Amino acid sequence: MTEEWLIECLRGIGILFIHPLLYVSIIIALAIGVLRVQRERRDFNIRIYRKSTELRQLLPQGILWGLILSLFTLGTGLVIPPAVLVIIGAVSILLALTLKMRFLSPAYSVSISFFLLVILYTYGGEIEWPFFGEYFRDIDTPVYPTVAILLGLLLFAEGFLIARKAIKKPSPGLVISKRGQTVGRYSSRRIWMLPLFVFIPGGDLPAPFDWFPVFSLDGQSITPIVIPFLIGFSQKVQGMLPETAIKASGRQVILLGTVVLAVAIGGYWYPYMSIISVAIGLIGRECIYYLRKRSDRNLPIYFSRSKLGVRILGVIPDTPAQKMGLELGEIVTKINGIHVTDEREFYKALQKNRAHCKLEVVGNNQQIRYVQRALFEGEHHELGLLFTENQTKETDQVG
Incomplete structure (x- = not known):
């Protein structure tokens, strides 16, 4: 049995290298670096950080948090329907192409996928899908609590990545204030890829745990695979030190992820709580973005001329x-x-x-x-x- 699990896990890891999100994330990270260097040269006639800075940060911390969350998903038997993984991948690619990194927060990619799943269950029964048709035909319920739980876990990881890693090497820039003066502003744009082990229904492996009271697999057969999840972040700061502002955003996202996860676990017994938790994640993340933005703009510009020097x-x-x-x-x-x-x-x-x-x-x-x-x-x-x-x-x- 141990040998079978090892072989299937190795096969599951191979899925990562054929998943388009892996290569999309590399291209996007390089594109962010190129655009940043162009702006730095325009403002200061010099490149401050290398074009590869964002690419270098793509995987190391993502792998670490992917391992941490994988221990949770594998240890608890968290099963994600294949249709959800396909939708999340497609939505993530579309959001990545906008180059608006904040939209790559799982609050958007996973939440949109969750509600698309509800719509497909209701209205997509007669659609003939050209690809992955068997996955969509297997949708047997409009609400999967495990998707809401996945959202809480990813938000939790996002908050820690923001607080610990987005504060490193923020990029300065020059802007014109309302009074016509040249002032400074910092921006941090990051993208991380989390390779995450998840179970999908079907396959030849028996469920490892039937005793866990929340994520019980009910004796079904499963397959472990590794799926890349993208997490993006973008924030501009002009009213305080960038480290202070970005850390505050990270702490707020951690708190949001904790709330979403707590409510989502209740969705295992009461499905409507899953819907509520996903809505909390989507609305809460948007509120964090706009409240931080408004708060920063209401502050005096920090990087402006000083009478002292x-x-x-x-x-x-x-x-x-x-x-x-x-x-x-x-x-x-x-x-x-x-x-x-x-x-x-x-x-x-x-x-x-x-x-x-x-x-x-x-x-x-x-x-x-x-x-x-x-x-x-x-x-x-x-x-x-x-x-x-x-x-x-x-x-x-x-x-």
């Missing part, structure tokens, strides 16, 4: 500025003992001593600190700092 909008990787421990949002008040109030004065003071640099900095905690470092030939001639005064002709208008 020049505010750091960004730090280019592997430059003297990064090695000196400078952070975005901090304000440089003096360089080599010379007080500076704008970018022009900053670089003028820097040129007076090309061998050594000492900065007086007001940190994000409002405390003054001093950083200094010897400068070497071949290093970035501007230390690797970005300021909001890098004005360009094609900046966006802040709404």
Whole structure:
């Protein structure tokens, strides 16, 4: 029996490599990187992060969370109808093609698929499907509680990915404020792929557990397969430090996933609770997006000119500025003992001593600190700092 399970699991893993979502996610991650670099070059005449940054983040954390959720789905015997997996895959591809990463949240892809399943059960009985027809003919109920439970699990994973990984390497940009001033704004666009082990009905393997009170398989035969699920995220921040805003979004999504999962488990006994849980996930995720957006816009613009000195909008990787421990949002008040109030004065003071640099900095905690470092030939001639005064002709208008 153990050998049979091992063979079927290996076959299930092979499904991942023929699933179109795997290759769509790679293409989308590369496209996001290319568009980001184009914007960075337009605003600052330099590429800040490599084009492959988003692609590098596609799988490592996705695999980790895929394993965590797989332990839950395999251990509890969570069975997902094949028709649902086909619909989720198709919906995810369509949403990915929009390049609006926030629509790749499972709150949209899984919720839309859930309600499409209800419609197909009601009105799709006479449709002749050219592909996967046998899957859709096997739909025997309009509501599958396991789909709502899957939504809660994926939302939970999304929240942790946002809070832990979306905060890394957000991309700065320049926009025009309502007062016509050039100000800074950060954006984070991410896509993760979670390879998830799930059971589908049918096959030659007997159910491993019949004792679990919620996800009982009722003695049916099953097949384990690995299905990729896409999770996307997008957020723009101009009223506070990006790390603070993005972490807050992640915590809210974790809370939403917990609520959805709790309500969805009740759907095993009361099917209408599954519908309620999916609606909570869809509406709740949309509310999180709009409330965070409105809250940020109501705040004073964080990355704008300061009376104290020049505010750091960004730090280019592997430059003297990064090695000196400078952070975005901090304000440089003096360089080599010379007080500076704008970018022009900053670089003028820097040129007076090309061998050594000492900065007086007001940190994000409002405390003054001093950083200094010897400068070497071949290093970035501007230390690797970005300021909001890098004005360009094609900046966006802040709404």
